[in-house]
Amino acid sequence: MDPIRKLEDSRSNGASEKYLSPYDPSATESRIYAAWEKSGLFNPDECVKQGATKADAPAYAVTLPPPNVTGVLHIGHAYEDSLQDAVVRYQRMRGKRTLWVPGTDSAAIATQSRVEKNIQKEEGKSRHDLGREEMVKRVAAFAKESEGTILSQIRRMGASLDWSRYAYTLDDARNKAVVAAFKRMYDAGLIYRGHRIVNWDPKGQTTISDDEIVYKEEQTKFYYFKYGPFTIGTARPETKFGDKYVVMHPDDPRYKEWKHGQTFETEWINGPITATVIKDDSIDREFGTGVMTITPWHSMVDFDIAEHHNLDKEQIIDEYGKLLPIAGEFAGMKISDAREKIVEKLRAKGLLVKEEPYVHNIATAERTGGVIEPQVKLQWFVSVTRPFVIEHSEIPGVEVGSSMTLKSLMRAAVEHGGVAMPQEGFRKAYFHWIDNLRDWCISRQIWFGHRIPVWYGGEQVHIGDEAPASEGWMQDPDVLDTWFSSALWTFSTLGWPEQTDDLRVFHPTAFMSPAYEILNLWVSRMILMSGFHIGQVPFKTVLIHGLVRDKQGRKFSKSLNNGIDPLSIIDKYGADALRMGLLVGAAIGSDISFDESRVKGYKHFANKLWNIARFILENTHGASIDAPLTPGDAQIAAQFDALAKEVTDDMEQYRVYLAAEKIYHYAWHELADKILEESKPIFAADDADARASRARLLLTLLDRTLRLLHPFMPFVTEEIWQSLPQKDSTMLMTAKWPSDVR
């Protein structure tokens, strides 16, 4: 049979009619996504049931880094979704039992403070006016609404997530996991309650962890005061009321006549005091005068010195940043107002030696912007240095029955390759962070989040989500740091603490690709929790990606008003184009500059593909896919196979950006520019064998190209796939990867 029919013939064919107008993503994408979702094939169990995947195929799992329910999807999410979906779709086509778990994060402090702000603005009420129960209800309602928006946005990106396994960090199943994790760690002595110095945010009225701090440069003054026979330097005179210890380095020759523990009388801010000399080698002799007084209640460093020498600690500043009665006439003043007045008083007393301009960094709370005031507080902590015996381990370098600390566990998991971190720079940053790690303060004085599962009954303590049967038990009022539940994410989403099939099959997950901002905050804590609770790493490979920036290389931010809504880009160019624009040429780990003109280019590419399909379908109508290939055509087919192999290698190595670029380049500049062009004279000529061969070649190349391109541009490839005269899978999504076809 002659494979070539005239255009008029194919126009009578319904399948070809749609190719007569340019590709229209907006008309296509929602329909295709609905068809995928309806097929159930995002769910690996369903893939097995429908015969698309073998029941004993290897598993491949990824968990979506859960977006916060505080707002809307931004371009950074769009990038993460594109990257993961490309990998997941590739693995699914390779025949793995592929699971991508969706979810969202309650983001406790961020969400609560946002709702608080709204309520304050609209109703003039504080959370205390509403009360705990009402406030939590309001925050949850906001979260619910926001969740709906975010989930529909993720769908529009084409993300092939198994929605039947959707999880929320604050749902009941995750709460069970949190309580179980807390109890296990408490029983192992790794969670404890104690008076410790913490980062107190007076604005947010809560503690925060070291990792939630942002340092900001501040211009201020550095003062030198006479303190008995010494001159001390300070940038914070307002904390100095209670200072009765003067500290210097034991080897400092300038002060060698003074002995540790020696006392002297001196005039100070509010009258005479008795001061004690302390020698401590944490003092930097070069800084200031090499002598300082300490305020253990309000400084991390001072607290450590005081603990070391067993010194008294006294609170000077309250939780709202106001001076306490110890400040005498200054009591009740805000520290910012009091500073100058205190200096004035010391100057009047002749104790001010000199002052000089000074630039230093002050700690502020990432979420609220409040200036951190260290305070000593009774809080819950995860100890990273207490030894425990690990009962179960599949992690290389971690022996069952050996004694470890959480620190050593986190280090070993990466050091011995349990978690591959191929980016050397990030690996170093990870180790550096671990080496400087302090105990993790996990209690937060807010209301939205997992409540600390601890009950107090007089002297007794009970751990659980419900009170014991007897009377008089009170639950701890605080909630857990949001990262506590996030850290369980890879296995809490799979049903832990139950020993589920999902947990057995899909954990450890295959890879995780977070932004480098949360390497410490999240990645390391997942390694901690997963290692301790189930003796596994949370993921085998972690690839840190960069930030998406604007064309000028700036971060997207509200103040610059340079934010880009992924949905408006999708409306304009289609999700396929956005995905390609984000993926191609964006080496994983470096920052990505977002350029709309590039996305536009890939919209054109989608249309190009559309026309490639049109040309091939029109010119090969009725062609036999068994026709023998001429030697020339066989060579072209072999070239494709070589490309497919390269792309496959790239995908195995997570070089998604290269894979996408190569197949793009092939489709446009080989298939369309060369192969299609040289086909025209062949189809016009008289040689029936050559025409048959060429028709078969083109059909095959179209088929294979669609497969190869599908992970990156799922919508347009699926839409064209549906027009193929012969196909071995109803959905391209579950068709075989080219290197696995025959």
Added chain:
RNA sequence: GCGCUCUUAGCUCAGUUGGUUAGAGCGUUCGCUUCACACGCGAAAGGUCAUAGGUUCGAAUCCUAUAGAGCGCACCA
């Protein structure tokens, strides 16, 4: 202060274990209503790969130094 990363065409970036003449997209210029596609086709201009040394038969790639940019950690009273 300690550490990490980057510097390639006008712009944004690729360039995998060192190996032909360093690539892409966008932009620019010129020419094309060629019946798959103007969301297109054909062509062109444009680079001492930050700088200076070194290793090597061979360096954008490895090493050292310098300059610039960005980031992380520690923050010191």
